[in-house]
Amino acid sequence: MITEAFDNQSPAIINPQIRENTPQVDACILTFSHVIEKFVLENYDCKQIASFWFATGNTPIYCIPYKGKKFAFYKTYVGAPACVCTVEDTLAEIETDKYIVFGGAGCLNKEIAHGKVMIPTQAYRDEGTSYHYAPASDYVTVRNADIVAAFMEENGIPHVKGKTWTTDSFYRETVNNFQKHKADGCISVEMECAALQAMCDFRGLNLYTFFTSGDLLDAPKWDTRRKEGQTKGTQHDTGHFDIALELARYVAGA
Numbered sequence: 001m002i003t004e005a006f007d008n009q010s011p012a013i014i015n016p017q018i019r020e021n022t023p024q025v026d027a028c029i030l031t032f033s034h035v036i037e038k039f040v041l042e043n044y045d046c047k048q049i050a051s052f053w054f055a056t057g058n059t060p061i062y063c064i065p066y067k068g069k070k071f072a073f074y075k076t077y078v079g080a081p082a083c084v085c086t087v088e089d090t091l092a093e094i095e096t097d098k099y100i101v102f103g104g105a106g107c108l109n110k111e112i113a114h115g116k117v118m119i120p121t122q123a124y125r126d127e128g129t130s131y132h133y134a135p136a137s138d139y140v141t142v143r144n145a146d147i148v149a150a151f152m153e154e155n156g157i158p159h160v161k162g163k164t165w166t167t168d169s170f171y172r173e174t175v176n177n178f179q180k181h182k183a184d185g186c187i188s189v190e191m192e193c194a195a196l197q198a199m200c201d202f203r204g205l206n207l208y209t210f211f212t213s214g215d216l217l218d219a220p221k222w223d224t225r226r227k228e229g230q231t232k233g234t235q236h237d238t239g240h241f242d243i244a245l246e247l248a249r250y251v252a253g254a
Contacts, residue, residue, distance in 0.1 A: 035238070061090065
């Protein structure tokens, strides 16, 4: 059973390789968006400081100097296993314990989430990765939600806190499951949060995460809520990188 997968009684066969003298940064920022990656490379003083390899190719890690701090930045993959694996791989390439992760999420409650950044407080574990990093439970607590919310409040950024539903299967978000999770207080659905938090807890890392309210499930018919080519207000909104960068500075002790 997947719920019995967590094993902290025997060593892992393969472990992340922790190397000495890796570049030290104040935090690491992850995006899922190729549009945001392109924007950052064109508009910030980026220097590649490391990289890691998947079968899909090379993933460069960049350093961005910003207001007296140094932040790592890279484009990760959608989905819990791949996204978690990239963070594990960075442990061999950079030195930090702070990870800022932002991206799009489906909206489960249009009444409270429309036009606001969504901050997850707990993540429902409807995926497989987290069960290898933490004992079985329905939810994992997103430990730094209050810190992220305090940052948003201090900077006047409209936001809402609530539970999120982390799923492995985009095309199996059924009506019954949507209704169940909305009734349980979930305001968003995405594919990484529960696994990222479980892994960060296991590795002693700090996760700071927020979502862009994207497609709408809370409607008679699924609504993408964007026009062709639109980026503003979507997961490709470059303005959300600016939020992530300032959040990184905030948690780094600006």
